Each structure stands twice: as structure tokens, then as C-alpha cells.
Amino acid sequence: xxxxxxxSHVTTQEITTAEELTELLGTPKQxxxxxxxxxxxxxxxxxxxxxxxxxxxxxxxxxxxDVSPKGDPPGFTLVLDDTTIAIPERPGNRRADGYRNILANxxxxxxxxxxxxxxxxxxxxxxxxxxxAPWFDDMVVRGHRPxxxxxVAIEQIFYHCAKAFLRSELWQPGTWRPDALPSxxxxxxxxxxxxENLADLERHYGPDYAKTIYV
Numbered sequence: 001x002x003x004x005x006x007x008s009h010v011t012t013q014e015i016t017t018a019e020e021l022t023e024l025l026g027t028p029k030q031x032x033x034x035x036x037x038x039x040x041x042x043x044x045x046x047x048x049x050x051x052x053x054x055x056x057x058x059x060x061x062x063x064x065x066d067v068s069p070k071g072d073p074p075g076f077t078l079v080l081d082d083t084t085i086a087i088p089e090r091p092g093n094r095r096a097d098g099y100r101n102i103l104a105n106x107x108x109x110x111x112x113x114x115x116x117x118x119x120x121x122x123x124x125x126x127x128x129x130x131x132x133a134p135w136f137d138d139m140v141v142r143g144h145r146p147x148x149x150x151x152v153a154i155e156q157i158f159y160h161c162a163k164a165f166l167r168s169e170l171w172q173p174g175t176w177r178p179d180a181l182p183s184x185x186x187x188x189x190x191x192x193x194x195x196e197n198l199a200d201l202e203r204h205y206g207p208d209y210a211k212t213i214y215v
Contacts, residue, residue, distance in 0.1 A: 035158045039082045044157060047121045048085065049075045050114050056087065056150070057109040058101035058127075068098040077112070078139055083154045085123070086130070088139040088146035091215060099150075102127045108152060111160070116171050118162030125152045144214040 015021050027033075053071040070076075070087055078086045087110075089099075102108065106128060112121040130149045139146050169175040182190070185201035193201075 037157050038154060040079065040085075040154065040157065044121060045079055047112060047114070048077045048079060051112040051121070052076065052115070054087070054110050054112045056098055057111075058098040059105055059107070060101045061104040064101070066097040066101055072141055076139070076141070078135060078149075080135065080151070085152050085154065086133075086135065086139070087150045087152070088136075088141075089148045089150070090141075090144065090146065091213070099129055099148075102129060102150065108150070110152070118165035118171065120160045122156075122158055122160050123152065123154055124156040125154045127152045142214045 015024065052074045053069065054077065055067055056070055057065065057067045059065045070090075072088065072090065076088060078088075080086055106126040108125060108127040110123040110125075112123070127150050130151050131147070133149070136145055136149065139149065165171065181187070183202070183205070185198060185205045188201050188205070189196060189198045
């Protein structure tokens with residue numbers, strides 16, 4: 001049998017039970033098993049205050065998944081209390097895939113990054129969409145008050161180790177190859193909007209694009 005990438009496999013061996021998975025990977029060490037918490041530690045608050053970027057994972061009622069990046073100046077995630085945080089919405093493509101998922105299934109998973117750090121802060125919980133609250137005034141950036149926010153009731157919080165970042169050398173500038181793929185404008189032209197003019201797309205995604213990120 002030959003798969004879509006041309007590699008030949010006689011048999012694909014699927015894992016179908018938790019017991020098989022444990023047999024293959026082994027059991028977690030005590031510290032890894034017990035590191036989960038439900039309440040923000042002072043160090044968690046410091047991490048959130050320093051983080052300018054997070055990934056928000058959601059799923060709809062049928063299990064269809066979405067992961068959305070969220071970014072703003074460091075500290076953009078607002079700590080409401082020891083078990084509740086809020087993430088502001090900024091202007092985007094208006095698909096609202098993750099938000100629609102939250103309406104159907106409130107469970108969310110968050111990963112908070114700090115540039116240059118190889119560990120991450122992970123938060124899982126139950127989310128709701130808030131269209132206005134007094135604390136929206138604390139999330140104004142460049143005069144932009146969020147039109148909505150994701151409020152997350154924390155159910156699980158822990159730090160994740162550095163291995164994935166070390167393996168990938170993500171923060172090592174010597175490994176960066178931003179020109180390995182076509183520009184954003186060309187990708188849009190070839191993949192998303194073949195009838196649009198490339199020169200217009202290059203102007204749109206050019207140096208002035210950063211001026212539009214809050215409008």
C-alpha cells in the first residue's frame with residue numbers, strides 16, 4: 001500500500017485504547033502528574049502580565065476544532081480574580097470560528113507564550129462571550145475598546161516544559177527562513193483570491209498593513 005506521499009507501508013498500526021497508549025508512552029512522573037492547579041499563583045499572574053501572545057483552542061458540539069492566535073501588548077489578558085481571566089477581541093476576519101465554537105461548547109484550551117522563553121503556560125477552562133463589562137476599559141489599546149471578550153473560568157493551569165521549543169529551535173534566529181515561502185500577498189493571490197490583483201494585494205499587506213490592525 002502506498003500513501004498520498006508516495007511512502008510504502010504494509011500495515012498501519014493504530015492505537016485505539018488508553019491502555020495501549022500508556023503501554024507505549026509509559027506513565028507520567030509524579031511531578032508531571034501532580035502539577036495541575038485550579039487557582040492562579042502569583043507567578044502565573046506575572047507570566048500573563050509578560051505574555052503578548054496566546055493560542056486559543058476550541059471545539060464545536062460535534063468535535064470540529066479551531067485554534068486561533070491572539071496577540072496584543074504584554075499583559076493583554078486581564079486577570080479578573082484568582083480563577084478568572086479575560087481575553088479581548090480585536091478586529092479580524094470576522095469568521096469568528098472559535099467564538100461560534102464557544103457558543104456550542106464552552107471548553108477552551110490556552111497556551112501563553114513569551115518570546116525567547118522555551119516553556120509555556122497552559123490554561124484550560126470554560127469560556128463565555130461577554131459583549132460589555134466595566135473591565136473592558138482596562139483592555140483599551142491605541143484607543144480601541146474591545147467589542148467583546150472571552151471570559152475564562154479556570155479549571156486547570158500548569159507550566160509546560162521546553163522540549164518542543166528546543167527541538168524546533170523556534171527562538172533561534174539562525175534557523176529562521178521567512179523567505180522560504182511566497183509572501184503573504186502571493187499566498188492570498190494563489191490560494192484564496194486568484195482573481196484579485198497581485199500588486200493591490202502587495203500594497204495591502206505591505207508596510208502600511210500594521211496601521212490597520214486596530215481598525
